[in-house]
Amino acid sequence: MKTCASIKHACKLFSLVFSMVTFLYVVYFVVLEKSVSPGGSFRLTLFKDKAFSQMLCTGNWTGGTIIKVKNSQTFVISAYLDVRSRRVVRIIGITYRYEQAPLFCEYCFGGNNETVPAEVEVHSDHFEFPYGTADLLCNLRESQTPQYVCIHEGKNLQNTFLKVHNTEQADNPPYQFEYDFLMCTSALFGSYNNILQFVQAMEMYRILGVQKVVIYHTDSSSELKKVLAHYIEHNFLELIPWPITSYINVSSGWHYPEHPGDLHYYGQTAALNDCIYRYMYKTRYMALHDLDELILPTTHKNWPELVEHLQQMSPSASVFIFENHVFPITFTNQSKQSPEGWRSVPGVNILTHDRREPNNPTEYNPTKMILNPRNVIRTSVHVALEFVGEEFRVPRDVAQLCHYREPKQSDLTLDMLIKDDILSRLFYIYIYLNISALIQQMPKLQHQRAVPKASNVWAGPIYTP
Numbered sequence: 001m002k003t004c005a006s007i008k009h010a011c012k013l014f015s016l017v018f019s020m021v022t023f024l025y026v027v028y029f030v031v032l033e034k035s036v037s038p039g040g041s042f043r044l045t046l047f048k049d050k051a052f053s054q055m056l057c058t059g060n061w062t063g064g065t066i067i068k069v070k071n072s073q074t075f076v077i078s079a080y081l082d083v084r085s086r087r088v089v090r091i092i093g094i095t096y097r098y099e100q101a102p103l104f105c106e107y108c109f110g111g112n113n114e115t116v117p118a119e120v121e122v123h124s125d126h127f128e129f130p131y132g133t134a135d136l137l138c139n140l141r142e143s144q145t146p147q148y149v150c151i152h153e154g155k156n157l158q159n160t161f162l163k164v165h166n167t168e169q170a171d172n173p174p175y176q177f178e179y180d181f182l183m184c185t186s187a188l189f190g191s192y193n194n195i196l197q198f199v200q201a202m203e204m205y206r207i208l209g210v211q212k213v214v215i216y217h218t219d220s221s222s223e224l225k226k227v228l229a230h231y232i233e234h235n236f237l238e239l240i241p242w243p244i245t246s247y248i249n250v251s252s253g254w255h256y257p258e259h260p261g262d263l264h265y266y267g268q269t270a271a272l273n274d275c276i277y278r279y280m281y282k283t284r285y286m287a288l289h290d291l292d293e294l295i296l297p298t299t300h301k302n303w304p305e306l307v308e309h310l311q312q313m314s315p316s317a318s319v320f321i322f323e324n325h326v327f328p329i330t331f332t333n334q335s336k337q338s339p340e341g342w343r344s345v346p347g348v349n350i351l352t353h354d355r356r357e358p359n360n361p362t363e364y365n366p367t368k369m370i371l372n373p374r375n376v377i378r379t380s381v382h383v384a385l386e387f388v389g390e391e392f393r394v395p396r397d398v399a400q401l402c403h404y405r406e407p408k409q410s411d412l413t414l415d416m417l418i419k420d421d422i423l424s425r426l427f428y429i430y431i432y433l434n435i436s437a438l439i440q441q442m443p444k445l446q447h448q449r450a451v452p453k454a455s456n457v458w459a460g461p462i463y464t465p
């Protein structure tokens with residue numbers, strides 16, 4: 001009897017405690033659920049003051065590519081979530097190397113805002129120019145994911161926010177790639193009008209297996225703009241507006257002070273680094289080189305086969321390096337004439353240049369790259385500066401970088417140049433068919449005196465940021 005009563009007592013006590021715990025748990029859950037904003041900031045609503053909740057990231061969200069940070073000599077381009085070593089928002093920027101005004105990152109977590117100091121790291125490859133490419137790193141706590149960030153100097157609120165990209169992908173491997181090969185090229189500028197070489201290069205990239213070409217575009221001729229519009233329409237080209245000349249006096253050469261200016265070659269390294277982060281989860285591999293360059297395999301049909309082979313040769317490689325070979329456009333093989341329909345298209349026919357300069361093995365010969373962008377942290381033009389995995393120098397008998405340009409060793413005579421018809425020998429028929437079809441499709445490609453105003457074509461949807 002006595003034991004029975006005490007059991008009843010214990011039961012009552014137990015059920016009381018149980019319902020108390022349940023109630024507290026529900027309260028806790030509701031509060032937590034409400035206070036965890038989509039961005040993942042763990043600020044409790046209960047402790048948030050009125051002033052705070054009323055001033056919620058009230059800024060302008062920028063659509064441009066280059067933004068000057070008020071009261072500083074720093075420009076920001078775009079912001080990316082990067083969780084590969086520590087959790088940060090990495091902002092690709094350009095900064096004056098001798099001035100380090102203290103900069104701050106202001107986050108926006110779907111409602112809340114929060115400020116942390118920005119760590120400014122100038123890339124080592126600045127080629128002695130006063131301005132250089134920089135990473136602005138903003139630390140995050142575990143699982144924090146801001147949607148927007150703004151960089152400001154001291155107490156000067158800027159109120160222009162950058163959208164933080166890669167927020168979905170960075171935390172969620174494995175990745176679904178849109179492309180196997182994407183090519184980035186920086187700094188198309190001036191009134192670039194080498195149309196025949198441009199379309200030959202574009203068609204060659206396609207033949208080689210490139211699925212998207214990205215160009216950081218400052219300016220080009222009105223005729224080339226029509227060609228660009230054609231490739232954008234066919235989803236093969238994306239232009240990133242690159243109005244760098246409106247912000248900084250850029251150099252048109254690579255080294256300071258022989259080439260005057262405040263920033264190396266149209267901000268090329270900033271554009272290339274931005275391209276890596278912008279497309280790192282969209283493409284399996286990325287090539288970084290210029291529009292007068294082609295990476296040509298000697299035995300493989302295209303890049304997918306080539307890179308599969310290279311990856312077998314060096315399974316841990318994440319950066320493949322190709323040595324540059326100059327094919328001077330001053331030497332033309334007269335027996336390789338352009339077909340009739342091509343002759344009125346302005347520019348160089350790379351198929352007629354089949355001699356290359358010998359590379360001096362004791363000198364530095366520049367290189368270009370195909371890389372796995374997810375393993376690269378920083379890049380320069382010819383090599384990656386910081387990356388995970390190995391760098392693999394591709395032997396010349398497997399593939400070579402063919403560079404169709406003005407001679408580099410201008411004192412060489414014809415007999416000192418090496419006969420090398422790799423392009424026309426392996427790809428003539430494809431490029432011939434492709435270019436001829438293209439010229440038929442676009443009769444306006446051919447040089448005409450009375451061209452309609454190209455700005456009609458250019459304005460509007462041509463940029464796909």
Ligand SMILES: *[C@@H]1O[C@H](CO)[C@@H](O)[C@H](O)[C@H]1NC(C)=O
Pocket residue numbers: 051052055056057058059106113114157159
């Ligand atoms: C962020 O919040 C503070 C108040 O805590 C407010 O003064 C500031 O204006 C806010 N910043 C933005 C950009 O909304």
Ligand SMILES: *[C@@H]1O[C@H](CO)[C@@H](O)[C@H](O)[C@H]1NC(C)=O
Pocket residue numbers: 058059060158159160
């Ligand atoms: C947003 O931009 C507009 C137009 O550029 C400007 O007038 C306005 O002051 C800006 N707002 C803020 C909060 O900076």
Ligand SMILES: *[C@@H]1O[C@H](CO)[C@@H](O)[C@H](O)[C@H]1NC(C)=O
Pocket residue numbers: 246247248249
């Ligand atoms: C470029 O240089 C010129 C002459 O040195 C100077 O007047 C101008 O302000 C500079 N522009 C920029 C954007 O720095």
Ligand SMILES: *[C@@H]1O[C@H](CO)[C@@H](O)[C@H](O)[C@H]1NC(C)=O
Pocket residue numbers: 333334335336354419421
């Ligand atoms: C020019 O091209 C033709 C046809 O491919 C080739 O037979 C010839 O040797 C080339 N001439 C020179 C000077 O390289």
Ligand SMILES: CC(=O)N[C@H]1CO[C@H](CO)[C@@H](O)[C@@H]1O
Pocket residue numbers: 203206207430433434437438
């Ligand atoms: C216009 C044209 O013929 N384009 C072709 C160029 O080459 C690629 C790859 O071989 C084809 O897919 C295109 O259709």
